[in-house]
Every structure is written in structure tokens, then in C-alpha cells.
Amino acid sequence: MSMTTTRNFVLSLVLLTGALLLFNGGSSFAGTKSPATATANGQAIGTTAPAEPVEVEAEAMPARVPDPLYGWNKFWFTFNDVFYSRLMRPLAKGYKVVVPKKARTGLSNAYDNFTFPIRFVNCLLQLNFAKASKELGRFIINSTFGVGGLMDLAKSDPNLQPGNEDFGQTLGHYGMPEGFYIVWPFLGPSTLRDSFGMAGDAAANPLTWIFGPWSVHDDYNPWYWSYVIKGADVFNRLPETLEGYDAITKPAIEPYTAMKDAYIQYRRHAVEK
Amino acid sequence: MKLSPRISFTVLFLLTSVMPAMGGQATQTLSSSVDQVITLLADPAYKKATTHSEMRSKVVNTIKAIFDTTELSRRALGAQWKTFSPEQQKRFIAAFGDLLQNTYLDKIESYTDEKVQYLSEQDLGGTRVEIATKVVGKGKEIPITYRLVDHNGWKVYDVVIEGVSMVQNYRSQFGQILMHESPDALIAKISAKKS
Numbered sequence: 001m002s003m004t005t006t007r008n009f010v011l012s013l014v015l016l017t018g019a020l021l022l023f024n025g026g027s028s029f030a031g032t033k034s035p036a037t038a039t040a041n042g043q044a045i046g047t048t049a050p051a052e053p054v055e056v057e058a059e060a061m062p063a064r065v066p067d068p069l070y071g072w073n074k075f076w077f078t079f080n081d082v083f084y085s086r087l088m089r090p091l092a093k094g095y096k097v098v099v100p101k102k103a104r105t106g107l108s109n110a111y112d113n114f115t116f117p118i119r120f121v122n123c124l125l126q127l128n129f130a131k132a133s134k135e136l137g138r139f140i141i142n143s144t145f146g147v148g149g150l151m152d153l154a155k156s157d158p159n160l161q162p163g164n165e166d167f168g169q170t171l172g173h174y175g176m177p178e179g180f181y182i183v184w185p186f187l188g189p190s191t192l193r194d195s196f197g198m199a200g201d202a203a204a205n206p207l208t209w210i211f212g213p214w215s216v217h218d219d220y221n222p223w224y225w226s227y228v229i230k231g232a233d234v235f236n237r238l239p240e241t242l243e244g245y246d247a248i249t250k251p252a253i254e255p256y257t258a259m260k261d262a263y264i265q266y267r268r269h270a271v272e273k
Numbered sequence: 274m275k276l277s278p279r280i281s282f283t284v285l286f287l288l289t290s291v292m293p294a295m296g297g298q299a300t301q302t303l304s305s306s307v308d309q310v311i312t313l314l315a316d317p318a319y320k321k322a323t324t325h326s327e328m329r330s331k332v333v334n335t336i337k338a339i340f341d342t343t344e345l346s347r348r349a350l351g352a353q354w355k356t357f358s359p360e361q362q363k364r365f366i367a368a369f370g371d372l373l374q375n376t377y378l379d380k381i382e383s384y385t386d387e388k389v390q391y392l393s394e395q396d397l398g399g400t401r402v403e404i405a406t407k408v409v410g411k412g413k414e415i416p417i418t419y420r421l422v423d424h425n426g427w428k429v430y431d432v433v434i435e436g437v438s439m440v441q442n443y444r445s446q447f448g449q450i451l452m453h454e455s456p457d458a459l460i461a462k463i464s465a466k467k468s
Contacts, residue, residue, distance in 0.1 A: 251373075257445050261441065261442045265442070266436055
């Protein structure tokens with residue numbers, strides 16, 4: 001048990017060092033463009049059609065995120081699709097029927113309130129003190145008057161709307177490029193940068209510190225509790241997550257590319273906000 | 274002397290009435306179409322089996338009038354548009370238009386008593402604007418941004434939700450498909466999808 005703990009710790013150190021190196025050598029990732037974009041740009045530059053308004057070319061594709069792990073990604077995309085959309089969907093449907101919306105919202109509110117440190121720390125890291133104080137305000141109001149975060153009372157104030165800063169966005173804020181696209185089993189689409197982001201978020205998540213391998217374990221505090229809680233949160237939100245998933249993949253001709261593009265666009269927008 | 278104050282007053286009046294109208298014209302065009310769709314959907318005749326298809330085609334016509342399918346199709350293909358023959362372009366517009374229609378009609382039909390708020394209109398330059406709206410209802414709020422272009426009247430050429438542009442999403446999909454397949458194969462895939 002202690003050997004694996006040390007190994008995990010060393011592994012995360014290595015990952016962080018790798019991240020720092022990427023900061024400096026980051027331009028190489030941004031510069032990589034897939035052949036498709038190259039030809040598309042070539043066509044756009046080569047053909048001068050005076051009848052065509054310039055607008056379409058001016059709105060050329062933003063920097064493409066390379067996909068060197070296509071085989072792995074496609075496999076896990078299909079796996080996740082089968083797992084969540086086929087296997088878990090009926091369970092999510094049943095869950096939605098059995099547990100009323102107020103209760104499900106209460107649970108997700110409580111979890112979000114609990115993970116306040118993640119958002120707060122990342123607002124500070126981005127030197128966005130206005131956002132940080134909003135997070136703090138939300139946390140205080142919802143923890144006290146909102147009974148441990150079950151009720152999101154702060155939302156009624158237009159100045160205290162929920163935020164969602166995370167470490168991936170912090171890295172993006174400081175100019176780290178996405179790297180490449182990667183699909184994780186169960187966790188879903190991500191990029192190299194956002195994967196470091198997930199590691200950073202785990203470090204800021206109170207669950208890791210309360211239930212992590214470094215705390216005392218006994219019958220009442222098993223090591224896997226943080227995964228169980230996180231898994232429960234994912235399941236609790238599954239009806240909404242599936243709605244969003246369907247919105248992207250159902251109208252898609254090419255669901256894998258649709259998912260990749262939607263994810264990249266969504267994250268870029270989140271970094272900007 | 275009696276004439277000039279009248280002329281200047283008329284000019285002033287015209288300026289003040291035309292200027293805000295020009296600024297909010299796109300929003301007015303969009304909101305009238307959206308309101309029309311909402312009214313049709315809320316009409317009890319929509320749910321009735323006998324009149325449902327007639328009401329549905331009314332909604333479809335309203336949507337067709339506000340969405341610029343040609344512009345949408347052109348942008349969804351991007352640089353590949355020119356590699357399509359005029360005949361292929363026509364078939365693509367028809368197939369893609371049907372796909373979008375069926376997709377979003379199914380989604381729109383689930384909305385019943387939502388209210389749409391028009392938050393802002395931003396000029397994107399070159400007869401294009403971006404209108405931020407919010408659909409409020411049933412305890413949830415969905416921010417939707419529309420991009421409109423003025424080719425003889427304002428029409429929608431892109432819908433952006435949470436930073437995800439529909440046109441760009443389809444453009445990456447079609448680009449991926451066209452790397453290995455012909456335009457005809459793509460059109461066939463789109464036509465097969467709507468069924």
C-alpha cells in the first residue's frame with residue numbers, strides 16, 4: 001500500500017514537471033496542424049473566387065487540436081458511448097423517476113458546494129479576485145443558509161451566479177496549449193492540458209484529503225470512499241449529462257468528431273470567460 | 274423662416290426614429306419569428322392529431338424563413354464548398370436543411386411555455402450581428418446566441434450554445450468525412466441520417 005502511494009506521488013510529480021516543460025515548449029504543440037487543415041487552408045488561399053464573399057474564408061477554422069491517439073480515442077469513445085448511453089441510460093431514467101428533481105438538485109448542489117476549494121483556488125491562481133470573492137460569497141451563503149450546500153440560495157442574486165473555474169482553465173489562462181485530444185475511459189473527452197487539469201482538481205478536491213491514502217483508514221473510512229462519492233455525483237447528474245451528450249451526438253453525422261469539436265469549443269469558451 | 278424649423282424637426286424626428294430601429298432591426302426580425310413559433314407551439318391545435326401536421330408545417334415555414342439554409346450550408350462546408358459542383362451544392366443544401374429542421378424541430382417541440390429574453394445585439398462587422406438570448410422556463414435557463422446576416426433581410430446563419438458553434442461543429446464533421454469520401458457520399462450520409 002505505501003509503495004503504490006509513493007509511486008503515485010512520484011508519478012504526479014513527473015506529470016507536473018512535464019507540464020512545466022510544456023509551458024516552455026508549448027509552441028510546438030500549437031504549431032502542429034493536421035494535414036486536413038493544411039489542404040483546406042491551401043484551397044482557401046489558392047482559389048480566388050471573386051463572387052464568394054470574403055466572410056467564409058475570414059472565418060477559417062481556429063487552430064486544430066491534433067489527434068495522434070485516434071485509435072485509443074475512438075475505442076474509448078465507443079466504449080463510453082456503450083457504457084453511458086446504452087447501459088447506464090435506463091438506470092438514469094429510473095433514477096430520474098424515483099428521485100424527485102429537488103432531491104437530485106440538492107445532491108448536486110451539496111457536491112458543488114463541497115468542491116468550492118477547486119473553483120476558489122483556481123480563481124485565485126488566475127488572479128481573478130472578483131470571481132474568487134463571488135465563489136466565497138456563494139460558499140458562505142449556501143453552506144449556512146443553504147443548509148450545508150443543499151440549497152443554492154446564492155443563485156437568486158444575479159451577482160452570485162455559479163462559476164466553474166478549474167485547473168485546466170487556469171493552465172489555459174496562462175497560455176498552455178491544449179496539446180492533443182484524448183478520451184479517457186469513463187471520464188470522457190479531454191486534452192493533454194485538461195488531463196493535467198483533472199490531476200490539479202483532484203489535488204484541490206477536499207475528498208482527496210479526507211479520504212485519500214494519507215489519512216487514517218479504518219472500517220469507517222475506507223480508501224475507496226472518495227471514488228464512491230465522486231461516482232455517486234456522476235450518477236446523480238447522469239440524466240442531465242446524457243441530455244447534453246444527446247444534443248451533440250444525436251444530430252451528428254460523425255459523432256466522434258462532433259464530440260471532439262464540441263468539447264474543444266466548449267473548453268476554449270470556458271477559458272476565455 | 275416658418276419652413277426651416279419644420280424641416281429640421283422632421284429631420285430630427287426621422288433620425289431618432291430610424292437610428293434605434295436600425296440597431297435593433299435584427300433583434301426585431303428574430304424575435305418576431307421566434308414569437309411566431311412559440312405561439313404556434315402553444316396553440317392547442319398543435320397537439321390535436323387532426324391539425325398537428327398542418328401546424329407543424331406552419332412552424333417549419335416560419336423556421337425556413339428565419340434560417341438562411343444556403344449560408345448555413347456554405348459555412349458548414351467551409352473551403353470545401355467550392356469543390357462541390359452546383360448540382361451537388363443544391364442537393365447538399367436540401368439534405369442539410371432537412372437534417373437541421375428535423376433535429377431542431379424535435380427539440381423545439383418539447384418546449385411549451387418558455388419565455389425568450391433578448392439580451393443584447395452585437396455588431397460583428399460586415400452586415401453580421403450576434404444576438405444573445407436566454408430561454409427561461411421550467412426551472413432552467415439556457416443561453417442561446419444567434420448569429421444573423423443581412424442578405425435582403427436578417428437571417429440566422431449560426432447558433433452558438435455555451436461557446437459551441439453549430440456551424441463549426443458540422444464543419445469539423447464534414448471536413449473529417451470529406452477527407453476519405455466523395456461529396457456524393459457525404460450527401461447520401463446526410464440524407465440517410467434524417468430517417
